Amino acid sequence: MQNTPADSPVLSCQIPIRVRYCEVDRQNAVHHSRYAVYFEMGRTELLRLNGYDYKTLEDQGLALVVVKLEVRYKAPAHYDDQLILTTRKGHTDRVRLEHLYELSRPADNRIISQAKTVLVHVDPTGRLQPLPHFLTT
Amino acid sequence: MQNTPADSPVLSCQIPIRVRYCEVDRQNAVHHSRYAVYFEMGRTELLRLNGYDYKTLEDQGLALVVVKLEVRYKAPAHYDDQLILTTRKGHTDRVRLEHLYELSRPADNRIISQAKTVLVHVDPTGRLQPLPHFLTT
Amino acid sequence: MQNTPADSPVLSCQIPIRVRYCEVDRQNAVHHSRYAVYFEMGRTELLRLNGYDYKTLEDQGLALVVVKLEVRYKAPAHYDDQLILTTRKGHTDRVRLEHLYELSRPADNRIISQAKTVLVHVDPTGRLQPLPHFLTT
């Protein structure tokens, strides 16, 4: 891990997302399967702001896997839209790491989607492990 | 719509899905965003078995949009796995069309994922409409 | 490798491909980036018909990588189209494995796309290796 973790954890972050052409379907809306990709970008950046690089963690053997995804779709997003994704750390205990997401479009002040994911830590055989300490504080 | 609808509705169906190379991530598992694509294939085939072709319906102006997606990931699926997706019609009322999904791998009898989607019918301006009668019976 | 290789190599194969909803863009056509996924499915099945399973080969350390892709797009393909992909083994020497593809739509007898890929064999450090004998004959 390249950076020194911040003294107090960063609990939320915002990233801009420009909708790509290939992410939009024939209804002219971002396909509902694509949102999970955005949310993953959000929690990766939140981790980075806290001094951790997910790629490095995974290369060192720390595999986090998504065990639950809940998405509510409020309004369609369109090609070339400039969206803002807000990612917040949710309720987290020894084994479950929760994130909450809100995707919005500043141009018309619309909430596009709200979502939640739960991640757990598994060993190479897929067995549940306690989360590393730095992820639970 | 090309086919004559069946006399009594088909309430569930199973389709085989071979995992594609590009659907698998660097953990050697189907990326969690890809499951929504499989589920969409399942409900499309269920509709087809009932005599309706989603492409034609959409071309005729019937836009169904996903407003809710819930996925539980039970076990990883891998490249080239032969999976079976079971899609069932769930609770449906005048405006909400629910489907339930179970993705499994016969080779080791594992359940890979269980999921639920809720679809609604919207007009071209995005306003909620009652579902057409043939979808609610 | 699970199967016994055929006595004489299979030089071409055809597979059906049903276009998925999420593969189609706002022009109501399969996005041009998606064709490479189809072509990969084609050469995987050609390998399987010759008794080899690409997943197993890769798990055993045989990494084939695409070094060249050329695609010509002749006509659009649409959501739910039933396409046929023909994959043929092309010119192959000690290090380069060429495949040729033709994607067509039987419903109106249109050729959708013609393409070529070149694959090479690399070791874990990315250095070019001779192709294994069974791939060049």
Added chain:
Amino acid sequence: MQNTPADSPVLSCQIPIRVRYCEVDRQNAVHHSRYAVYFEMGRTELLRLNGYDYKTLEDQGLALVVVKLEVRYKAPAHYDDQLILTTRKGHTDRVRLEHLYELSRPADNRIISQAKTVLVHVDPTGRLQPLPHFLTT
């Protein structure tokens, strides 16, 4: 179109691309089908720098379609890599709009990929049309 076109055309541009988790395959490399998505982002931004917004053009009925794609893959790109895509306008005549691409990784000064696309202008029935004047100058 929102912006005033520049007096003299912008002939090339560079955009940064951070590799997303879901874009990487089980060989830990960006899947070869994904590059076409990056290239599309590059030519969209080049168009924008010249004062044109592809979304608006398409909404006004100007459909550009890719008829040819050629990609050479020089070195693998990995998850979370920060890449630079350079897009240049290539040879263009009355009907064919060519773009050239180079994807590189500044961290180790490697060229990842070089590519070319050819786009044409088609009317709603798919018939070839002359390119609009502003695209050929």
